[in-house]
């Protein structure tokens with residue numbers, strides 16, 4: 001398991017687990033989904049969590065204050081992957097959706113984009129020949145070029161032109177560009193809001209959108225010296241060093257995340 005210390009935040013895994021055990025009931029664990037709990041697959045609809053992950057998350061939820069998945073996927077997709085989990089909270093579409101008492105609750109400002117996004121997805125299907133994969137997510141459209149990286153510029157240009165014309169926002173990811181509603185919402189905002197009463201929090205991420213969540217931990221530490229935040233990157237060679245260099249530790253893969261949590265649970 002590769003672990004790279006972040007020089008500006010000299011926290012080791014041992015230190016972080018000790019803090020967590022000491023403040024267990026006021027600790028939250030946040031996880032991104034793709035690339036963190038689930039290995040990257042060519043077909044986004046085929047993604048599944050690492051086999052050990054659901055049970056490990058449930059065990060963790062029994063030990064700490066809160067466990068949550070904060071993903072760019074819709075909540076319904078996450079529910080399909082974690083059907084048996086009862087104690088893990090789900091935030092979808094960067095926090096535009098949250099699962100609350102069994103219902104998907106959507107930020108009201110995003111609702112007006114449901115129909116335009118359906119139209120946009122149909123337009124993208126017509127405009128971008130396969131193997132570009134158009135992923136329609138109800139309130140956003142992701143254009144994947146993993147199967148044809150040589151067409152990245154074409155896909156990016158189409159997305160940017162379309163976003164400008166329709167007044168939409170753009171989010172880049174791993175071999176993907178996504179068109180989103182121009183609603184002020186990101187993973188960092190989810191974390192900031194969810195941390196109100198927390199004394200300790202961990203965030204596990206692998207992509208550019210996760211850096212905002214790391215930043216939210218740092219921002220909380222800056223105003224609350226009693227708060228301890230631990231940012232964990234899951235390594236990949238697609239986002240380069242940017243995510244790892246913003247984190248306290250880097251783990252090698254989603255399987256390494258499961259192993260890291262399994263070991264951590266022995267400390268309680």
Ligand SMILES: O=P(O)(O)OC[C@H]1O[C@H](O[C@H]2O[C@H](CO)[C@@H](O)[C@H](O)[C@H]2O)[C@H](O)[C@@H](O)[C@@H]1O
Nearest residue numbers: 033034040041042044071072142146174175176
């Ligand atoms: O916030 P996340 O849960 O990490 O979601 C980020 C994006 O994940 C998915 O795309 C990525 O994973 C796919 C499956 O491994 C892979 O094929 C693709 O290249 C990756 O970009 C998802 O399909 C996107 O909608 C999410 O934005």
